[in-house]
Amino acid sequence: MTRIAVAGAGYIGQAHMAAVQAEPGCTLAAVVDPSPAAAGAAARAGVPLYPSIEALLARDRPDGLVLATPNALHVPQALQCVDAGLPVLLEKPVATTVxxxxxxxxxxxxxxxxxxxGHHRAHSPIMAKARQVVASGQLGRLVAVMGSATFYKPDSYFADGPWRREPGGGPILLNMVHEVHNLRMLCGEITQVQAMASQAVRGFAVEDTVSMGLRFANGVLGSFLLSDTAACARSWEQTSQENPAYPSYADEDCYVLTGSNGSLSVPTMRLKTYPRPEERSWWKPFEVGQVGLVREDPIQRQMAHFAAVVRGEAEPLVDVHDGLQNLAVTEAIVQAAASGRTVDIPEPAPKETA
Known part of the structure; x- marks a missing residue:
């Protein structure tokens, strides 16, 4: 059995604990969390609780460790594990700064x-299928992407965490990093961003709505609308049907990929293409279809992959290099919104020499 411990017994930590327990060939070794509330989570899971990673390593070293701790602890704790030779699943964001x-x-x-x-959407069958359609050439040359993450966070969300009303607590840094990774998987590296931000609805010191323009290295252009005060279902959580905690709407999409021969809407996977590319025209009808797929829990798939990484059977699908690039784009969006200028994102170095 591959023994995996989880550090951080909050919402996402408990999701990882359940994934370990459900994964064949894996066992939950321990929980690491100094908070009093963690004792109940460890007791329900039937595993020992340790107050620190140091205590865990001193008493019962696991084969791998999930770090689902607060963002500020991600890098210090990951460095500690790296130095100890312990494989890690590090929750996103990879760090607080580039x-x-x-x-x-x-x-x-x-x-x-x-x-x-831990960019778990990278393990989504929906994303895998969308990438397959793009790579197949059915859409022709990729031209543009339109995306959105629009949802309404209730007042209790801000009452429970007053820091979310201040700079750094808004949807750019908390939510957009997910979208950046999805867009990079679908369209390639992002090289330039423009952004306009507003806090007109709530009046907090942090943004509640952001409109973005994106340029990709391959010439694709993108537009993206982000808002945590828009009562709208065009977000991944409310369309993908991957997290049962959110109501889902089968008629909504959050991405539309457009090429020179057709378009793909994600995650409904509605496909519109010209049957005869040589006759394509806006006066000609599209052939309309839907790409079939099998839905599976990406958190569970991510845990299966992590177990393979721990055993040395696979390389990380999303590595630190990817996490850094996602963070670099997110930081650039913040800068663009604050300055009103186009912000260039340096081309990432090759992974083997980064």
Whole structure:
């Protein structure tokens, strides 16, 4: 059995605990969390509780560790595990700043460490199928992408965490990092961003709505609307049907990929293409269909992949290099919104020399 421990017994930590327990060939070794509330989570799981990673490693070293701790602890704890030679599943964001992420990347590459970054949507069958359609050429040359993450966070969300009303607590840094990784998987590297932000609805010191323009390295252009005060179901959580905690609407999409021969709407997977590319025209009808797929829980699929990484059977699907690039784009959006200028994103170095 592959023994995996989980550090952080909050909402996402408990989701990881359940995934370990449900994964064949894996067993939950321990929970690491100094908070009093963690005792109940460990007791329900029937595993020992340790107050720190140091205590865990001193008493019962697992085969791998999930770090689902607060963002500020991600890099210090990941460095601790890397130095101890312990494979890690590090929740997103990979770090709080790009500079921190670079420090972690250098250490990981220097030691050849196994670190999987927890962008779980990378393990979604929906994303895998969408990428397959793009790569197949059915859409022709990819031209543009239109995306959205629009949802309404209730007042209790801000009452429970007053820091969410302040800079750094808004949807750019908390939610957009998910979307950036999806867009990079679908369309390639993002090289430039423009953004306009508003806090007109809630009046907090942090943004509640952001409109973005994106340029990709391959010439694709994108537009993206982000809002946590828009009562609208055009978000991944409310369309993908992957998290039962959210109501889902089968008639809504959050991405539309457009090519020179057709379009794909995600996640409904509605496909419109010209049957005869040589006759394509807006006066000609599309052939309309839907791409079939099998839905599976990406959190569970991510855990299966992490177990394979721990055993040395696979390389991380989302590595620290990816996590750093996602964070770099997100930081650029913040800068663009604050300055009103187009912000260039440096081309990422090749993974083997980053």
């Amino acid at each position: 500079a921190e992420a670079r420090t972690l990347l250098a250490r990981v590459q220097g030691k050849g460490a196994r670190v999987l970054v």
